Amino acid sequence: MTKAEIQQLRALKDKRARDEERVFIAEGEKLVGEILDSQFVVRKVYSTDERLRGANAEHVTKQEMERISQLTTPTTTLAVVEQPRHTLSPSHLRGKLTLALDGVQNPGNMGTIMRLADWFGVEDIICSRECADCYNPKVVQATMGAILRVRVHYVDDLAKILGDAKNMGLNIYGTLLDGGNIYGESLTQEGIIVMGNEGRGVSAECREMLTHKLLIPPYPADCPTSESLNVAMATGIILSEFRRRG
Numbered sequence: 001m002t003k004a005e006i007q008q009l010r011a012l013k014d015k016r017a018r019d020e021e022r023v024f025i026a027e028g029e030k031l032v033g034e035i036l037d038s039q040f041v042v043r044k045v046y047s048t049d050e051r052l053r054g055a056n057a058e059h060v061t062k063q064e065m066e067r068i069s070q071l072t073t074p075t076t077t078l079a080v081v082e083q084p085r086h087t088l089s090p091s092h093l094r095g096k097l098t099l100a101l102d103g104v105q106n107p108g109n110m111g112t113i114m115r116l117a118d119w120f121g122v123e124d125i126i127c128s129r130e131c132a133d134c135y136n137p138k139v140v141q142a143t144m145g146a147i148l149r150v151r152v153h154y155v156d157d158l159a160k161i162l163g164d165a166k167n168m169g170l171n172i173y174g175t176l177l178d179g180g181n182i183y184g185e186s187l188t189q190e191g192i193i194v195m196g197n198e199g200r201g202v203s204a205e206c207r208e209m210l211t212h213k214l215l216i217p218p219y220p221a222d223c224p225t226s227e228s229l230n231v232a233m234a235t236g237i238i239l240s241e242f243r244r245r246g
Helices: 003-011 015-021 029-036 062-068 107-119 137-142 158-167 231-245
Strands: 023-027 042-047 057-059 077-082 097-102 124-128 151-155 172-181 191-196 212-215
Touching (some): 015 023, 023 137, 029 042, 029 077, 097 107, 097 158, 124 158
Parallel strands (some): 097 124, 097 191, 124 151, 172 191, 172 212
Antiparallel strands (some): 042 077
């Protein structure tokens, strides 16, 4: 590998560089194998395994892999993958559940939520610009391959998108501390579920667009407990309850 090539790959740790090149880094033999079998476009694969063959495959030494890897513990395989281009149409939101993330900033939470969406059959996630980048290396690894199946859309005005969906007759669910007990509320398999920022929760602008406010109650209800649930944990509980009703 040339020094320039190593520097170029290392630069992709930065969001601006990824966006300019419209690519992301995927690491690990299993994940890269899934990507190669998918519709995603792979520009280059680097591997310490000499058995890897292909026009876009290059053998590298362990030392070179350590230099280009974006993980604390490098794997044997790294791929440069083109970012898919997804379109978001309000009409596509009908007849299914969609997640909306309002300022979820932790990469681990972002990746876990994408994995949960994949598990529970949610195909689209709408994100405000403040959300963590789904192509952040930590997010990509945390998705465990879900990035191949879940479409993530970043929008400039999440509240407007929610308002448009509300005007179409879709239910807009949000998790709030003053919401109704989710286990007693009426839930449907069509609508948008809004999950808020780790510290601030759902923003005031998005809160105005909600048609249903939900609460995951602590147990027992009258005992002291944690102030709140981790947003990824809460997402898993909520999606599970929605699907249980389906």
